[in-house]
Amino acid sequence: MSARLLPILLLGLGGCTLLVQGTMQDVTVTSEPKGAAVTVAGQRGVTPVTLKLPKEEQTLLVRMEGYREARIPLRLSVSNWFIGSIAMGVIASVVDIAAGSWKEFDTTAVHVKLEALPGTIEELPLPVDSEPPGADVLIGGVVYGKTPGEIKVPWPLGEPEKSLTFRLEGYRDRTVAVLRSDLRVGKVLLEGRPVPVLTTLGSNPPGAEVRIDGKPAGRTPVTLTLEWGPKDGPRAVEVALPGYHSEKRTLGPRQAELAVALREVVEEKPLRIVVEPKGAKVVVDGQSAGEAPLTVKLAWSVSRKKHVVTASLPGYATKTVEIGPADADKPLEIRLQPSIP
Numbered sequence: 001m002s003a004r005l006l007p008i009l010l011l012g013l014g015g016c017t018l019l020v021q022g023t024m025q026d027v028t029v030t031s032e033p034k035g036a037a038v039t040v041a042g043q044r045g046v047t048p049v050t051l052k053l054p055k056e057e058q059t060l061l062v063r064m065e066g067y068r069e070a071r072i073p074l075r076l077s078v079s080n081w082f083i084g085s086i087a088m089g090v091i092a093s094v095v096d097i098a099a100g101s102w103k104e105f106d107t108t109a110v111h112v113k114l115e116a117l118p119g120t121i122e123e124l125p126l127p128v129d130s131e132p133p134g135a136d137v138l139i140g141g142v143v144y145g146k147t148p149g150e151i152k153v154p155w156p157l158g159e160p161e162k163s164l165t166f167r168l169e170g171y172r173d174r175t176v177a178v179l180r181s182d183l184r185v186g187k188v189l190l191e192g193r194p195v196p197v198l199t200t201l202g203s204n205p206p207g208a209e210v211r212i213d214g215k216p217a218g219r220t221p222v223t224l225t226l227e228w229g230p231k232d233g234p235r236a237v238e239v240a241l242p243g244y245h246s247e248k249r250t251l252g253p254r255q256a257e258l259a260v261a262l263r264e265v266v267e268e269k270p271l272r273i274v275v276e277p278k279g280a281k282v283v284v285d286g287q288s289a290g291e292a293p294l295t296v297k298l299a300w301s302v303s304r305k306k307h308v309v310t311a312s313l314p315g316y317a318t319k320t321v322e323i324g325p326a327d328a329d330k331p332l333e334i335r336l337q338p339s340i341p
Helices: 002-014 016-020 080-088 090-099
Strands: 024-032 037-040 043-046 049-054 058-063 070-074 076-078 103-105 109-113 121-131 136-139 142-146 149-156 161-167 174-179 187-189 195-204 209-212 215-219 222-228 235-240 247-251 257-261 267-276 281-284 287-291 294-300 307-312 319-323 332-335
Touching: 024 037, 024 058, 024 103, 037 049, 043 049, 058 109, 070 109, 121 161, 136 149, 142 149, 174 187, 195 235, 209 222, 215 222, 247 257, 267 307, 281 294, 287 294, 307 332, 319 332
Parallel strands: 024 109, 121 187, 195 257, 267 332
Antiparallel strands: 024 049, 037 043, 037 058, 058 070, 076 103, 121 149, 136 142, 136 161, 161 174, 195 222, 209 215, 209 235, 235 247, 267 294, 281 287, 281 307, 307 319
8 A cells, every 4th residue: 555655645745747847848959951059058959959958948049050040038837737736735836846847848849940141052952743753853954853852952042043954864854943932843744855766668679658657758768767755656657569468567666677578469360262273272371271262360460461371283383372461351362373294
């Protein structure tokens, strides 16, 4: 029982405030900018700093080179714990008063914004961001950091605004103004900068017409300068030449060369071959086709513009006929002449 009653007896005899707070109190000092020297009650520190100070009226002295000296008074008021002492009785309250523990500082967190002297260059923190991220942030041609992040802006007193340039490969530089009175720039949107690429387009055979995204681009072989933005996708390329199948390809971003092999258009037409007298053997392009009359299929293309037909019959002179595309639409009639003994 005595162990349980001891704290209550001490509280009653010693005073609430004295036991709970004592005669010293922690005070935290911060400053803008950081790193200022603080002097108070014979103690020294550098912001941010927490000092244990006697509960007496004090004056904080805050100094930093290039800034005006600041003096901050620490005021006192009656501690809430002292009201508890009064409730405990005269002895408790008298003890608190005698010890000086009945009072407390009005604030235990002091923030000082130092005033720069004329000619002083301050380093002010500035959050920076961009879309896309990763851009260099320049002031006067000097890189101070990358997005997203925070940079330290050198700012002379009396200069109302600064120009910041955001630079990222593949995008146009963007310059924005930021006010000293409002250190915000928000997210800076960067516009893609087209990159010129020397591109050669060829075909086999050459001389084909080239269209890129439906627009004429010349005849192969052709060399063009194409511009590609950072978000550009592939481009549609069509290569066309009379007598050949049109070919479609895709040209990738920043692709420097594209070659297309064209395929001939082959057209097959039937040809009726009649030989007098009947029964003659027919050879087409060196290959036996049968006995006349007969119908054969002939292939025509830009590289095959003629066929050779040979008719032969014992007792008759062999006859060879060369036909072209214009002859393919009508029957071929061959009359053999008797051989002269």
